[in-house]
Amino acid sequence: MTATVSFTIDSPLGPRTATVAYERKGAGEPLLLLHGIGHHLQAWHPVTDILAGQYDVIAVDLPGFGASAPLPEGVPYDLATVAPALGALCAALGVDRPHVAGNSLGGLLALEMGRTGLARSVTALSPAGFWTQGERRYAFAALRAMRAGARALPRPALERLSRSAAGRAALTSTIYAAPGRRAPEAVVAETVALRDATGFEQTLAAGGSVRFTEDVPGLPVTIAWGVHDRLLLRRQGVRAKRTVPGARLVRLPGCGHVPMHDDPALVSRVVLDTARSATPPGDLSS
Secondary structure, three states: OOEEEEEEEOOOOOOEEEEEEEEEEOOOOEEEEEOOOOOOHHHHHHHHHHHHOOOEEEEEOOOOOOOOOOOOOOOOOOHHHHHHHHHHHHHHOOOOOOEEEEEOHHHHHHHHHHHOOOOOEEEEEOOOOOOOHHHHHHHHHHHHHHHHHHHHOOHHHHHHHHOOHHHHHHHHOOOOOOHHHOOHHHHHHHHHHHHHOOOHHHHHHHHHHOOOOOOOOOOOEEEEEEOOOOOOOOOHHHHHHHHOOOOEEEEEOOOOOOHHHHOHHHHHHHHHHHHHOOOOOOOOOO
16 A cells, blocks of 8 residues: 655755655565656565565655655755655654665665665665766667657557557567566556656756766675666676675676566565675674
8 A cells, every 4th residue: 555754855945845655564674665767666566575574665656756746846856865865754754774775766876875874785776877978878868768658658559558568568678678578557557657757857867967986885785787688788787896896796687677577586585685684773793
């Protein structure tokens, strides 16, 4: 069941109120799940039940995406604003330094939360921010084309397309290795989420100058890349490993840019292995 929470964030304009949609299930240490640009929290549904068997799982719609409200007028969608806002969200939910797993934009945010002391472990799946300028332009052009296609399709045409494997591939092959296996209703929902994302353009604009260039010391970090990622090419994982030398770099065979759907068991294992390797809160023995 999706719920909403409102909380105060810091911004260049001063304190403002943000409202975010989230789903929460399970028990144990907190685990925050962050989706990519244009997606929604349902991206994590293939793995949520597995993770919730051991953790208090909180999957969120980032501000301006899914069912979450956009950020207040004039508040930037940049890393320096959104990552601390996610920390404020956790505080509003009674959570202190969760494990964080993120995909694409969510992976970049997860790394930033780890770097700034807001996470106790980080799993970044094909994180943004390790591109060359040419790779960034390619990825942004692909995202804009997907957005334009989603906005051009009337709902009846979208539903017709989603009923065939070829149609699902046409809609989602950029982000999945096996798009034909996606459920038609899921393809419709995520295409609508991309079409209606109020934060899409501002997030993309803010990402134009983003490069993640600092280490994330003092906590477990896993950077995992789908072997068949067509959006953020897997060689970016090598750059990520150079930037965060203590990170574990993992290849995800058979997976595309959003690997949770392509291989839920593998992605769950990667997230769980990372979280389990973290020092328990309050344990100063290591």
